[in-house]
Amino acid sequence: MPHTALIRSHRKPRRNASQTIAMRAGVAGGVIGTLAVAGASAYSANAAEPVTQTLELPTLTADVAAQIAQSADATQQAAANYQLQAERDAAATKAAKQAKSDLADAKKAEAKKKAEQDARRAAAERASRTAERTVLAATASTGSSTSSSTATGSAAAVIAFVKAQIGKSYVLGASGPSAYDCSGLVQAAFKQIGVSLPRVSQSQSTAGTQVSLSNLQPGDILYWGSAGSAYHVAVYVGGGMFVGAQNPSTGIVERPLSYDPPTGAVRVL
Template identity: 55%
Template sequence: MSHTAHIPSHRKPRRSASKLALRAGVAGGVLGTIAVAGAAGPANAEPVTETIEMPTLGSLDVGTNLASAVAASAEASQQEALDQSLQSLEQAALKKAAQDAKKAKAEADRKAEAERAEKARLKAEKERQEAAEAATRASRSEERTRLSTTSSSSTGSSDSSDGGGSSSSDDGSSASDSGSRTQAPSGSAASIVDFARAQVGDSYVTGGTGPNSWDCSGLVQAAYRAAGIDLPRISYQQSSMGSSVSLDNLQPGDILYWGSRSGSYHVAVYVGGGNYVGAQNSSTGVVERSLDWDPPSGAVRIL
């Protein structure tokens, strides 16, 4: 039995690899010293036969395993940090995408609201324009009624003063007026009529002077310019030109007006055959119409 058998068995704490290497080096040095001493002793000395047990260096594997564990832990920590970084980036991307989607929805809602407002504005503008046109027609009708009443009163007074002789004169003028409505224009009148009719179908634009859009006075001015005659630009100025003529004695090229002669709000060109050409409004554009469609208040002759 070993002399250390009475010592209870216990596990000694592990030493580091560096300490184990140091102990191995010391042991190697001791063994070298013993070998030298044996060689220097007497020649007849008996050889040393005692076996010295060397400590094992298997514990060095523990240090290697520990280093591997530390490296693995560092790698795991680095991977975890990378995962957290990627997660942060994903969260930031999701947050930005949500913000962009919110902005896009707000912009879409704004555009939709703007479109609804524009449609409402256009509808209101159309209704306003239709109301204005209706008011204009009503004003024209009222003016025609007033002028008709005034004309009837003047005719009645003339008939009373002239007696029966005026009847034959009226019949003659009526026949002459009927013929004037069907006669073909010639000369400057033909140029004016041809130009006016060539614009039928063009659009109406306030302030328009051609070549494809007109207002009433712009069309009349351009038609007369085609015949080499310069007219003022405004309708009431045009109706103040020339000499006043009866609606029953019209000739092609005469200027028709609506309203009073010095305060007309609309003009057109008489083209013969009981018709006129005018830039009416934005709904109809430039049209040729019968005098009965919208009878004018009066007419003037420039030619």
Template identity: 60%
Template sequence: MSHTAQITSHRKPRRSTPRVTLRAGVAGGVLSTIAVAGAAAPANAEPVTDTIEMPTLTAGLAGDFARSAEATQQVANTMDLQAQQDAAAAKAVKAAKTAKAEAERKAEAERKAEAKRKAEARAKAEAAERASRDAERTTLTGASNSNSGSSTGTSASTATSTAAKVSSQATGSAAAVVAFVQSHVGDAYIMGSTGPNAWDCSGLVQAAYSQIGVDLPRVSQDQSVAGTQVSLSNLQPGDILYWGGAGSAYHTAIYIGDGQFVGAQNPGKGVVQASLDYDPPSGAVRVL
């Protein structure tokens, strides 16, 4: 081969401009054809598209939301109703407690008032009975003095003689109780006094037992139940006599034997020794 021979090139030959232009023209023609076809299509023809049915999905969610809201409202209404019922129940309970407390207060007030009325009535009855007994004692004493024609000194002498005779029948602690009350015959009677030279009935009885080491209640009502109830036909020296009911007595004295007793009678007589027939007691209790 001649060194001047032309060597064929291995590079790809360049595409010519006319072929590129031709292809562009073909593409443009296709697009133009599509555009013309679209323009020529009927007006009422449905476009060929794929559509997601969103309205159906949206409507379902709206229904769910509506039902959820309605359920929430029902729960709220139920809770509100329950709260109202609870409040009404609490109010009713409070009103019931208040009414009960008021009823109990009124009942207690009525009970106290009734107890006070009974106590006052009993006190009046006892005072009336005591006054009646005092009047009877005065009458009997006056009649006895008038019939016997004896003086006060003679009566005192007789009482002392009787006391000496009676005291010999008592023994032990009973003898000490009898001796104590006999030693105060003639002392004054003063309501509320407990000695040493003036007494009321229960004060004298309490002191008589206190000096032998026995503690008795202060008032007649309690002294009348301070020991064992005994029959008036079975009395022993030292027994406590009482007038009135057991537990509601208004007067007490000491039985000294031989049908005699010593007691602080009243302001007009003071402490006396007298016969049971002179003022029969209602009952008796034995402490010793």
């Protein structure tokens, strides 16, 4: 027998795989059991003593407070501006309506004033024409004006010419010799004595010196309408009579001044 046969080996006996697995499982089970007991104890302790948690709200800083105050002021200012603008718009609308009303009233007043002025002017013209008719009728009846028989020189030649045209036709724009209009007859009468006159009535009414209807002389040019804007002309032939191309219905005729009193007269001779 060898000398080492009675001496125990110093090596640990080997465990087989089954033993290792069983040991590990036991250790794990012990750890899990320990954790479970600890958890149960902690739960019991928590259940016995409820935990109170305190939430701390953030504290407003001075900058945030200032921004909030500034935003509130801006909102209030915007509201005030809106109200002010609304008041201004309302005032502008009211002023526009009032201005429109005032303008309408002013136009009515102006129209009324113009109508009154026109009425007074028409009345004055009627009175003036009535007075002229009276003067011309008196002149014709008394024969105080110079008659055509006593006209001499150029005036007599003008009168002779216009009387020679009596009975001819009135044609607008005609200058003779078979037909005339009013200014064409007057121009032709003075042309044959060497006096050049404008062609139209408006210009002929200012071609000479203005004379009063109460101081007419044979050969004067009579006009109807205003000087410079006359619409008809004829030649005064004396004795309260005139010769003119009146209209297409009558042609060239001799008529008393009272038949159609002229507005004025000019003297070119």
